[in-house]
Amino acid sequence: MxxxxxxxxxxxxxxxxxxxxxxxxxxxxxxxxxxxxxxxxxxxxxxxxxxxxxxxxxxxxxxxxxxxxxxxxxxxxxxxxxxxxxxxxxxxxxxxxxxxxxxxxxxxxxxxxxxxxxxxxxxxxxxxxxxxxxxxxxxxxxxxxxxxxxxxxxxxxxxxxxxxxxxxxxxxxxxxxxxxxxxxxxxxxxxxxxxxxxxxxxxxxxxxxxxxxxxxxxxxxxxxxxxxxxxxxxxxxxxxxxxxxxxxxxxxxxxxxxxxxxxxxxxxxxxxxxxxxxxxxxxxxxxxxxxxxxxxxxxxxxxxxxxxxxxxxxxxxxxxxxxxxxxxxxxxxxxxxxxxxxxNLGRAPTRTNVRAHQPIRLPRHSATQGTAPVDQRIVGTDIFIQSTAPSSAIGPRLERLTDGSPFHLKMISNRGTRVYPPTGAITDEVDQHRCRFVLTNPHTTLHWQNIIDLQRRIAHHFDICHVERLLTIDGQPGYTRAQGED
Known part of the structure; x- marks a missing residue:
């Protein structure tokens, strides 16, 4: 313009x-x-x-x-x-x-x-x-x-x-x-x-x-x-x-x-x-x-x-x-x-300075949709489930559901705080649990189909309300840990 x-x-x-x-x-x-x-x-x-x-x-x-x-x-x-x-x-x-x-x-x-x-x-x-x-x-x-x-x-x-x-x-x-x-x-x-x-x-x-x-x-x-x-x-x-x-x-x-x-x-x-x-x-x-x-x-x-x-x-x-x-x-x-x-048009203030202005040089940007990473890998998934059961009961059930899959359950968090495996802390839980699954063998190549298969196993027992990939992007984790997560 x-x-x-x-x-x-x-x-x-x-x-x-x-x-x-x-x-x-x-x-x-x-x-x-x-x-x-x-x-x-x-x-x-x-x-x-x-x-x-x-x-x-x-x-x-x-x-x-x-x-x-x-x-x-x-x-x-x-x-x-x-x-x-x-x-x-x-x-x-x-x-x-x-x-x-x-x-x-x-x-x-x-x-x-x-x-x-x-x-x-x-x-x-x-x-x-x-x-x-x-x-x-x-x-x-x-x-x-x-x-x-x-x-x-x-x-x-x-x-x-x-x-x-x-x-x-x-x-x-x-x-x-x-x-x-x-x-x-x-x-x-x-x-x-x-x-x-x-x-x-x-x-x-x-x-x-x-x-x-x-x-x-x-x-x-x-x-x-x-x-x-x-x-x-x-x-x-x-x-x-x-x-x-x-x-x-x-x-x-x-x-x-x-x-x-x-x-x-x-x-x-x-x-x-x-x-x-x-x-x-x-x-x-x-x-x-x-x-x-x-x-x-x-x-x-x-x-x-x-x-x-x-x-x-x-x-x-x-x-x-x-x-x-x-x-x-x-x-x-x-x-x-x-x-x-x-x-008062045409008069100048006597006690107040007016700052000088120059045209702002608007930055120019390409219409790119993003930046292509050198290396992007799926290393796990966060599956959020709805349940009124405590994490102490949910955790063992999810661990059994991962048998034979490339994943293991790393932890469950509730409102951002790790609650399973238990840390000894005292934390209130609500009915949404983030269940973090990571690769048992970190050298395995994961695909969305692996995550979908895991979702199918879990969906037979729990209501799934949200799913996120865990990515590494150019070798850096593209996700954050929960409070208390190792």
């Missing part, structure tokens, strides 16, 4: 007003951009609550998808999902449909917005992988009492988000990128991001790269947030950390975001639709306005973006805040706040 940098050339943008307070906030941003001379043609489309009520299960109608495919840039308000309608979030659906893999959430201390962190110089960006991880939304009830959610992390996804984080740091003149993971516990999934980050960091010698365990990152963000510049992290971690960082600077009403992909970019406020406040004309539209500023930069229209951002900062320096921020009896209405920003 090529940026429309020529201000004399109209840019056609898909605009989705959204639900609840969305239409008021989006209208404010559109009015300000028009007044600033952004030269944008607004292609109005719908998604979210009203679309769900029309019977469109995704919340995103075909005409909206076609508009986005045509225009490639979107400004949108928050979308609601009414109870009893639809399934997946329309917000998440839009991000996934157009592979907007990078969620960018900048936070900075704003003038006139007082928080316990005022004066600390908070100015950072959370770069969140946006389409993988637990947000793949692949869940199953394994038994009536045990639910499972698959955490999917790909090497390609990690490479894309890590490179994007470094490129953003360069574009904004930032000096440090911190990778926040839970790789000390999830060594394969979260560990993939850590390993990718450490491998790619060497390509950016001008940027300081550091890794931090995500819980420590949360601790450090509250203790000393000014130490951070860019934080790159996985989807779930980024969702949590970015809401935390918004709280450092005044809340979600001041939290813009961008969802960037190779082909499409979606700009939106982080906050929700807040339907109880819809139509009150008291809502703070700053998050949507600042999202629109990011959109202008994405389009290459840096001068008008800076003009709008400066006008908003001048308004805040002069004490202009809406009723939902300072109280409805003394705050500005949404429309008055909008008019003040427009009146």
């Amino acid at each position: 090529q940026p429309v940098s020529d201000i004399d050339t109209p840019a056609t943008i898909t605009v989705i007003s959204g639900n609840g307070v969305g239409p008021e906030c989006v209208a404010a941003a559109v009015t300000i951009l028009d007044a600033a001379g952004a030269n944008i043609v607004w292609d109005e489309q719908q998604a979210g609550e009203g679309v769900f009520r029309r019977g469109v299960a995704s919340g995103v109608p075909a005409e909206t998808i076609e508009s986005i495919r045509r225009n490639r840039v979107v400004l949108k308000g928050p979308l609601g999902t009414p109870v009893g309608y639809g399934e997946k979030s329309a917000n998440v659906t839009l991000r996934k449909l157009f592979e907007t893999y990078a969620n960018v959430r900048p936070v900075r201390e704003l003038p006139g917005v007082h928080t316990p962190f005022s004066g600390r110089g908070v100015d950072l960006v959370v770069v969140r992988e946006n389409v993988e991880d637990l947000y793949a939304g692949i869940e199953h009830m394994q038994t009536p009492s045990v639910a499972q959610c698959l955490k999917l992390i790909s090497r390609t996804g990690c490479e894309k988000i890590v490179r994007f984080a470094f490129e953003l740091a360069r574009a904004e003149g930032r000096h440090t990128v911190t990778c926040a993971t839970k790789s000390n516990i999830m060594k394969l999934t979260e560990g993939e991001l850590k390993r990718t980050f450490e491998r790619i960091a060497g390509e950016y010698p001008d940027i300081t790269a550091q890794h931090m365990i995500v819980d420590n990152a949360a601790h450090q963000l509250v203790k000393r947030p000014e130490q951070f510049d860019v934080i790159v992290t996985t989807n779930m971690n980024g969702d949590i950390l970015s809401d935390l960082t918004s709280g450092l600077v005044g809340g979600l009403g001041f939290a813009p975001s961008a969802n960037i992909g190779a082909e499409v970019a979606i700009f939106e406020a982080v906050h929700g639709s807040a339907p109880k406040y819809a139509g009150t004309n008291q809502i703070n539209p700053s998050a949507v306005v600042l999202s629109a500023v990011a959109m202008l930069r994405h389009l290459g229209r840096f001068e008008v973006a800076e003009r709008v951002e400066q006008a908003l900062l001048v308004t805040l320096e002069e004490g202009g805040l809406t009723g939902d921020v300072v109280g409805y009896d003394k705050g500005l209405s949404t429309s008055d706040y909008t008019r003040r920003i427009i009146a």
Whole structure:
């Protein structure tokens, strides 16, 4: 996607007003951009609550998808999902449909917005992988009492988000990128991001790269947030950390975001639709306005973006805040706040610096479906069974079932902890048991048929609810041990 940098050339943008307070906030941003001379043609489309009520299960109608495919840039308000309608979030659906893999959430201390962190110089960006991880939304009830959610992390996804984080740091003149993971516990999934980050960091010698365990990152963000510049992290971690960082600077009403992909970019406020406040004309539209500023930069229209951002900062320096921020009896209405920003176009803030921005060089990636290993071998299988019997009774039965097969039962775990052979520990058991079978002769060549034969034996006696291969990939185990497993 090529940026429309020529201000004399109209840019056609898909605009989705959204639900609840969305239409008021989006209208404010559109009015300000028009007044600033952004030269944008607004292609109005719908998604979210009203679309769900029309019977469109995704919340995103075909005409909206076609508009986005045509225009490639979107400004949108928050979308609601009414109870009893639809399934997946329309917000998440839009991000996934157009592979907007990078969620960018900048936070900075704003003038006139007082928080316990005022004066600390908070100015950072959370770069969140946006389409993988637990947000793949692949869940199953394994038994009536045990639910499972698959955490999917790909090497390609990690490479894309890590490179994007470094490129953003360069574009904004930032000096440090911190990778926040839970790789000390999830060594394969979260560990993939850590390993990718450490491998790619060497390509950016001008940027300081550091890794931090995500819980420590949360601790450090509250203790000393000014130490951070860019934080790159996985989807779930980024969702949590970015809401935390918004709280450092005044809340979600001041939290813009961008969802960037190779082909499409979606700009939106982080906050929700807040339907109880819809139509009150008291809502703070700053998050949507600042999202629109990011959109202008994405389009290459840096001068008008800076003009709008400066006008908003001048308004805040002069004490202009809406009723939902300072109280409805003394705050500005949404429309008055909008008019003040427009009146301040062309003025520069006196106490707040505006960070210089350069175009972000989006990483280029091949359409490869994965990396072919030099050597990939099946060395066993984990078969998950449903049973209310204790592992002490299940284990001997499974050992007898492996007679004459290439496998032996190595162990049984329950909720990730080895319970058979017994360790002497005291562990509660639920009705899902992971039974790990490995080769008796490690030099045997295994095929799926061997695993299927073993499943048939077990299925005569137990309900099987899940099966996984145990792989070695280029000589390294592609699976983790249970707690207490030798």
